[in-house]
Amino acid sequence: MTAISETADVTTRPDYPEAGADTASPRLIKQVRERADRTFRLVSSTGGVIVLAIMCLVGIFLTVNAVQAIAAVGPVEFLTTQEWSPETNHFGIAAVLTGTVLIALVALVVALPLSLGTSLFITEVARGGFQRTLVSIVDLMAAVPSVVYGLWGLAFLQNNVIGFAKWLSTWFGWIPIFAVDGADPANPLPNNALYGSSTFIAGLVVALMIVPIMTSMMRESFSRAPIGEREGAYALGATRWGMIRSVVLPFGKGGVIGGTMLGLGRALGETIAIYLIISPIFAINFHILQKGSNSVAALIALRYGESNGFTMSALMAAGLALFILTMIVNFTASTIIGRSRSGAESEA
Amino acid sequence: MKTLFSARTENHDEPDLVEHVQQPGGLVADNISAWFGDHKVLDRVSLSMAAGEVTALIGPSGCGKSTFLRILNRMHEMIPSASLFGEVRLDGDDIYAPSQRITSARRNIGMVFQKANPFPAMSIYDNTISGLKLAGIRATRAEKDLLVEDSLRKASLWDEVKDRLEQPGGGLSGGQQQRLCIARSLAVSPRVLLMDEPCSALDPTSTRRVEETIESLRGQVTVVIVTHNMQQAARVSSQCAFFLAAQNTPGVIVEYGATEAMFAHPQDDRTSDYVNGRFG
Numbered sequence: 001m002t003a004i005s006e007t008a009d010v011t012t013r014p015d016y017p018e019a020g021a022d023t024a025s026p027r028l029i030k031q032v033r034e035r036a037d038r039t040f041r042l043v044s045s046t047g048g049v050i051v052l053a054i055m056c057l058v059g060i061f062l063t064v065n066a067v068q069a070i071a072a073v074g075p076v077e078f079l080t081t082q083e084w085s086p087e088t089n090h091f092g093i094a095a096v097l098t099g100t101v102l103i104a105l106v107a108l109v110v111a112l113p114l115s116l117g118t119s120l121f122i123t124e125v126a127r128g129g130f131q132r133t134l135v136s137i138v139d140l141m142a143a144v145p146s147v148v149y150g151l152w153g154l155a156f157l158q159n160n161v162i163g164f165a166k167w168l169s170t171w172f173g174w175i176p177i178f179a180v181d182g183a184d185p186a187n188p189l190p191n192n193a194l195y196g197s198s199t200f201i202a203g204l205v206v207a208l209m210i211v212p213i214m215t216s217m218m219r220e221s222f223s224r225a226p227i228g229e230r231e232g233a234y235a236l237g238a239t240r241w242g243m244i245r246s247v248v249l250p251f252g253k254g255g256v257i258g259g260t261m262l263g264l265g266r267a268l269g270e271t272i273a274i275y276l277i278i279s280p281i282f283a284i285n286f287h288i289l290q291k292g293s294n295s296v297a298a299l300i301a302l303r304y305g306e307s308n309g310f311t312m313s314a315l316m317a318a319g320l321a322l323f324i325l326t327m328i329v330n331f332t333a334s335t336i337i338g339r340s341r342s343g344a345e346s347e348a
Numbered sequence: 349m350k351t352l353f354s355a356r357t358e359n360h361d362e363p364d365l366v367e368h369v370q371q372p373g374g375l376v377a378d379n380i381s382a383w384f385g386d387h388k389v390l391d392r393v394s395l396s397m398a399a400g401e402v403t404a405l406i407g408p409s410g411c412g413k414s415t416f417l418r419i420l421n422r423m424h425e426m427i428p429s430a431s432l433f434g435e436v437r438l439d440g441d442d443i444y445a446p447s448q449r450i451t452s453a454r455r456n457i458g459m460v461f462q463k464a465n466p467f468p469a470m471s472i473y474d475n476t477i478s479g480l481k482l483a484g485i486r487a488t489r490a491e492k493d494l495l496v497e498d499s500l501r502k503a504s505l506w507d508e509v510k511d512r513l514e515q516p517g518g519g520l521s522g523g524q525q526q527r528l529c530i531a532r533s534l535a536v537s538p539r540v541l542l543m544d545e546p547c548s549a550l551d552p553t554s555t556r557r558v559e560e561t562i563e564s565l566r567g568q569v570t571v572v573i574v575t576h577n578m579q580q581a582a583r584v585s586s587q588c589a590f591f592l593a594a595q596n597t598p599g600v601i602v603e604y605g606a607t608e609a610m611f612a613h614p615q616d617d618r619t620s621d622y623v624n625g626r627f628g
């Protein structure tokens with residue numbers, strides 16, 4: 001049967017004449033909103049608009065203040081210069097931005113397995129009171145101020161990690177990022193100072209700071225993996241790890257990515273702990289185990305006190321670069337999460 | 349269940365999936381009591397489920413049918429407060445014995461749940477053979493293709509999905525998902541298949557398909573099915589057990605026997621009332 005018959009330019013559907021011409025077009029539906037709904041819309045949209053406005057204001061403020069400095073050296077110069085000496089009109093963010101990214105990457109490489117393990121342990125292994133205790137300890141870790149982490153890293157962690165850093169550079173020094181200039185593997189008593197205040201140690205401390213927030217997000221998403229699917233896997237003879245791999249991890253993928261990006265964002269912006277630990281240098285240093293590192297936020301904290309006018313504008317420019325980097329990370333994160341959700345949540 | 353790979357192995361002498369093709373197993377529940385915390389829900393229940401036969405468990409809501417079924421493949425112990433007494437023997441071996449692995453017990457005694465639970469993000473193809481992967485069994489692409497088709501055919505789903513095997517399992521309709529779960533369970537060649545109200549969320553057509561599947565499994569797999577549908581019990585099962593829990597007492601088996609006899613001439617008044625729809 002043909003559903004549509006065409007006579008002249010009128011389409012009739014179905015194809016018997018009594019039905020007449022198809023003149024239907026979608027009608028407009030006007031919705032009258034309830035009072036409570038109107039109030040709710042007003043309040044919630046006000047909140048949203050205010051947050052958005054503040055974000056824009058920060059961006060505009062930074063841009064306006066940064067223009068002077070960036071114009072003085074030119075954007076290319078600003079992105080590629082390693083030194084930071086606005087007084088002599090010779091400055092750029094190449095070293096500090098690289099340092100920021102390196103510290104954040106070290107932090108992420110350490111924090112990702114740690115928080116994955118912790119969150120899986122909490123959701124899949126620990127039970128009852130032990131589970132609740134662990135959850136609150138992790139949440140407590142998130143509440144410790146970063147200056148405390150910084151002090152602890154400086155006074156305790158650094159001394160205890162230098163041995164490991166030495167071991168790494170001795171055995172894996174052939175990998176460029178683990179090399180340490182001036183280290184002599186033959187010397188049984190190498191100079192400890194070579195290994196202190198490095199990107200690695202700063203990254204380690206930042207890792208400890210971002211583990212709690214990453215763990216919380218991953219734990220949240222893992223714990224929502226449906227019991228039905230879990231039992232389905234077990235009923236096929238899965239081991240606990242098999243069940244985790246086929247049910248919990250795919251389900252929690254969005255949470256893992258989201259948590260990681262949140263951690264990365266925080267690591268990029270971390271200031272005081274890094275400021276306390278690194279010994280600032282203004283040269284790109286890919287040797288993460290070697291003394292000397294830098295970060296945008298630490299630079300601002302370091303130079304802010306003595307700045308005015310043009311030097312302040314230079315710091316604003318550095319801040320703007322960090323702001324943009326964080327925004328990119330967050331937008332990437334939300335796109336990835338958005339995309340990964342579509343697969344996992346197509347349950348009927 | 350033996351037919352699929354036997355022809356092929358005569359040409360190849362490597363050990364492969366054939367090892368996992370098995371005879372139906374006889375299942376015996378011996379003196380089972382079960383508790384959730386202090387709450388006793390089953391009291392000294394014994395039941396023998398003959399190899400290759402279909403046994404139906406019927407009874408009013410809350411009398412412990414699901415609990416009993418979950419005890420048969422060690423799913424009961426997943427619930428933290430749950431405990432039990434008694435033995436479940438698969439061809440004479442107690443599956444709760446310390447020497448028995450929980451994973452092999454569950455692989456031998458598969459389970460289909462009331463609510464379809466395919467792995468939603470996994471493709472239909474991968475869903476079907478997910479049991480192999482979970483058990484760490486390796487197979488070539490050709491073997492997998494064969495197994496996928498065979499399992500989906502057994503679950504009478506093949507014709508509907510053969511053109512979209514790479515699409516996610518979560519995208520199927522409810523009835524198709526349930527049949528996918530049946531296919532997934534069959535792919536690991538279980539000796540016993542437990543089904544807990546597999547059709548309660550399905551339309552009549554899907555229900556008939558599932559019943560046909562059960563019918564075709566007779567002699568290949570031992571099937572134990574919980575159902576609230578008396579006609580279904582009468583259609584698919586050869587043996588039947590009637591569970592009942594009186595007010596505030598644990599569940600027991602009131603009557604057990606050949607389905608036909610039990611529906612035609614129940615020995616117990618309560619069975620007669622239940623199968624004739626007078627309570628429950």
Ligand SMILES: Nc1ncnc2c1ncn2[C@@H]1O[C@H](COP(=O)(O)OP(=O)(O)OP(=O)(O)O)[C@@H](O)[C@H]1O
Nearest residue numbers: 384387389407408409410411412413414415416427
């Ligand atoms: N996870 C649990 N925790 C505590 N009690 C439970 C749990 N699961 C079941 N029970 C109790 O065990 C008893 C038997 O439940 P079960 O699910 O086995 O009944 P059923 O016969 O399958 O019922 P239905 O026909 O409604 O599915 C009920 O009293 C129920 O309240």
Ligand SMILES: [Mg+2]
Nearest residue numbers: 413414415544
């Ligand atoms: Mg039940």
